[in-house]
Structure formats: structure tokens, C-alpha cells
Amino acid sequence: MEYTRLGTSGLKISRISLGCMSFGDPAKRMSWTLDDEGAEPIFRQAIELGVTFWDTANIYGLGTSEEIVGRALRKYTRRDDIVLATKVFQPMHQGPGGSGLSRKAIMEQVDASLRRLDTDYIDLYQIHRFDPETPVEETMEALHDVVKAGKARYIGASSMWAWQFAAMQHRAEIHGWTKFVSMQDQYSLIHREEEREMFGLLADQGVGSIPWSPLAAGRVARPWGERSSRRSETNPDVDFHGRPLFLDSDKAIVDAVQRIAEARGVPMAQVAMAWVLKNPVVSAPIVGATKPHHLADAVAALDVRLTDEEIRSLEEPYVPRMPTYF
Numbered sequence: 001m002e003y004t005r006l007g008t009s010g011l012k013i014s015r016i017s018l019g020c021m022s023f024g025d026p027a028k029r030m031s032w033t034l035d036d037e038g039a040e041p042i043f044r045q046a047i048e049l050g051v052t053f054w055d056t057a058n059i060y061g062l063g064t065s066e067e068i069v070g071r072a073l074r075k076y077t078r079r080d081d082i083v084l085a086t087k088v089f090q091p092m093h094q095g096p097g098g099s100g101l102s103r104k105a106i107m108e109q110v111d112a113s114l115r116r117l118d119t120d121y122i123d124l125y126q127i128h129r130f131d132p133e134t135p136v137e138e139t140m141e142a143l144h145d146v147v148k149a150g151k152a153r154y155i156g157a158s159s160m161w162a163w164q165f166a167a168m169q170h171r172a173e174i175h176g177w178t179k180f181v182s183m184q185d186q187y188s189l190i191h192r193e194e195e196r197e198m199f200g201l202l203a204d205q206g207v208g209s210i211p212w213s214p215l216a217a218g219r220v221a222r223p224w225g226e227r228s229s230r231r232s233e234t235n236p237d238v239d240f241h242g243r244p245l246f247l248d249s250d251k252a253i254v255d256a257v258q259r260i261a262e263a264r265g266v267p268m269a270q271v272a273m274a275w276v277l278k279n280p281v282v283s284a285p286i287v288g289a290t291k292p293h294h295l296a297d298a299v300a301a302l303d304v305r306l307t308d309e310e311i312r313s314l315e316e317p318y319v320p321r322m323p324t325y326f
């Protein structure tokens with residue numbers, strides 16, 4: 001395993017992060033998620049491979065992902081050996097403390113996450129989206145207070161417009177509050193809109209990118225149109241705004257991944273992950289493993305160096321689109 005700093009912060013993370021949205025009670029939110037027993041081989045594999053940066057959220061499995069992660073922390077490793085990230089924003093219940101980034105919601109939700117994770121601190125506490133219904137100052141001061149109370153070590157953000165992120169960082173800076181060290185954005189061979197504005201901002205500010213869905217939820221890890229798993233059978237084709245997640249033109253990208261993978265004799269996932277990893281602003285992609293070999297492929301991608309010709313054929317078919325999920 002390689003380790004790196006998260007952006008220019010002092011936090012050392014593994015270059016591959018374990019995405020814990022794959023874990024949770026399948027009856028709660030997504031039918032394809034794994035329970036404790038199903039997740040065990042993946043946690044064991046993560047420890048063996050040195051994948052020590054784990055990402056979850058209060059909303060995953062409506063709290064049950066955090067509970068599974070909390071039990072895994074005690075069973076398979078030592079809490080201090082893991083860099084533990086979770087998130088706040090999405091609706092956990094109705095009422096003023098159940099969602100959003102108000103001071104009330106942040107204070108309630110951080111304590112609820114700590115209880116479920118069965119730990120007294122979170123390494124990276126992330127806002128899951130921008131909240132247009134709360135003043136930026138209120139959110140940034142509340143997050144600063146969470147850090148000063150010792151409940152979180154660092155803060156991060158996820159999926160928003162670059163101007164919103166810049167506004168939040170600026171308010172924190174002028175007030176002397178804790179600033180974000182990471183941005184968790186959707187980034188893969190078929191979702192590249194963050195290259196437009198966000199990545200330049202992150203590079204300028206020394207903020208690390210930790211992309212979610214680096215394999216486009218599996219779409220670039222298998223031939224176009226193949227739906228051979230529970231997740232791929234049930235995954236939506238549009239986001240919650242009704243925006244398409246995939247364009248017909250994406251077939252050419254997936255075909256290129258397949259061609260390169262076959263020529264090199266490696267799984268498609270390694271080629272697609274190697275492409276994400278080569279971007280200098282990327283600190284660590286967050287992999288969604290549902291089988292132990294998924295993590296092994298992600299780690300193996302650290303040794304795959306794509307040629308200029310291969311990169312050209314992967315990138316050329318990309319068609320700009322509306323970003324999805326925010």
C-alpha cells in the first residue's frame with residue numbers, strides 16, 4: 001500500500017479508501033448492501049492490504065453502515081490505526097435536527113454518528129452536500145466547534161459547485177475557523193465535470209480530492225450493458241433530479257477500457273482505477289467493494305502506468321454533461 005497526505009494537511013491516508021456505502025442493513029435503503037457477515041471478508045482484506053482509510057456516512061443504511069463499521073473497528077483492527085471518515089447532511093429523521101447543516105443538526109448528528117461508530121472521535125467529518133437553507137457562517141462555526149470539542153480531527157466536504165466550496169473556505173478563513181482539507185466528488189472516466197472548476201480550486205488551496213464512485217458504480221469495470229450483480233441489476237439510470245447518469249456515447253469509453261484491459265491481461269477495474277489515480281489532485285479514490293477481489297484490484301491499480309496513447313483513447317470519447325447527484 002502507498003500512503004499519502006490528504007491534500008496539504010498532515011493527515012496520512014492510504015491511497016485507496018474503503019467505501020462503506022456497500023455495508024448496511026439491506027432492508028433499510030439499498031437491497032444490495034452487505035450485513036456484518038457479508039462485510040467481514042472485505043474488512044479483513046482491507047486490513048491485510050493496508051487500506052486504512054474508511055469512508056461512511058450517517059445516511060448509509062440509515063445508520064446501519066456506521067454500526068457495522070463500528071463493530072468492524074473493534075473486531076478486526078485498532079481504532080487508532082484507521083482514518084475514519086463519516087458525513088452529515090442527508091435526512092436521518094424529520095424535524096430540525098434530522099438533516100441539513102444547521103448548528104442544531106450538526107451537533108445532534110455528530111453525537112449520533114459517534115454513538116453508532118462506538119468511538120469518541122471521527123478523523124474526517126464531512127458535509128455531504130451544500131445546504132442552501134443555512135448561512136455558511138453558521139455551518140462553518142458549528143464544524144469548528146465540533147473539531148475544538150475533540151469530536152472530529154479534520155473536516156471535509158462533498159459534491160457541490162466550486163463557488164459554494166470557495167465561499168465556505170473563505171468564511172472559515174476570515175473568522176479563523178477550521179477549514180476543509182478534502183473534497184469528496186464524483187469522478188471517474190465517465191463523470192469528469194469536476195475537472196472544469198473544482199480540481200483547479202482544490203490544487204490552488206491544497207485540498208485533497210477523494211473521489212466517490214471512481215468506477216462509476218461498476219459501469220467501467222465490466223463490459224457495456226452487462227448487469228451481472230445484484231447492485232447492477234437495481235442501480236438507477238438517473239439521479240434524484242432525473243438527470244441521466246450515463247450517455248450512449250459512454251459505450252466508447254467502456255469499450256476502450258475493455259480493449260486496454262484485454263491487451264494488458266488485467267481486469268477492467270484496474271485500468272479504470274489507474275486512470276483516476278494518475279490525476280495529481282486525487283489523494284485517494286473511495287472504492288465500493290462488494291467482493292474481496294474488488295479491493296485487491298484497486299490496490300493493484302497503483303502499479304498500472306497508462307501510456308499516453310492509452311490515456312488518449314480513454315479520454316477522447318468523453319462528452320460533457322450536467323453533473324449529477326447535487
Ligand SMILES: NC(=O)c1ccc[n+]([C@@H]2O[C@H](COP(=O)([O-])OP(=O)(O)OC[C@H]3O[C@@H](n4cnc5c(N)ncnc54)[C@H](OP(=O)(O)O)[C@@H]3O)[C@@H](O)[C@H]2O)c1
Nearest residue numbers: 019020021212213214215216217218221229269288294297
Ligand atoms: N459523497 C457522496 O455523495 C457519495 C456518493 C456515493 C458514494 N460515496 C462513497 O464512495 C464509495 C464508493 O462508491 P461506489 O460504490 O459507487 O464506487 P465504485 O468503486 O465506483 O463502484 C463500486 C462497484 O463497482 C464494482 N466493482 C468494484 N471493484 C470491482 C472490480 N475489481 N471488478 C469488477 N467490479 C468491481 C462493484 O459492483 P457490483 O457490486 O455491481 O459487482 C462495486 O459495487 C461509497 O462506498 C461511499 O463511501 C459517496
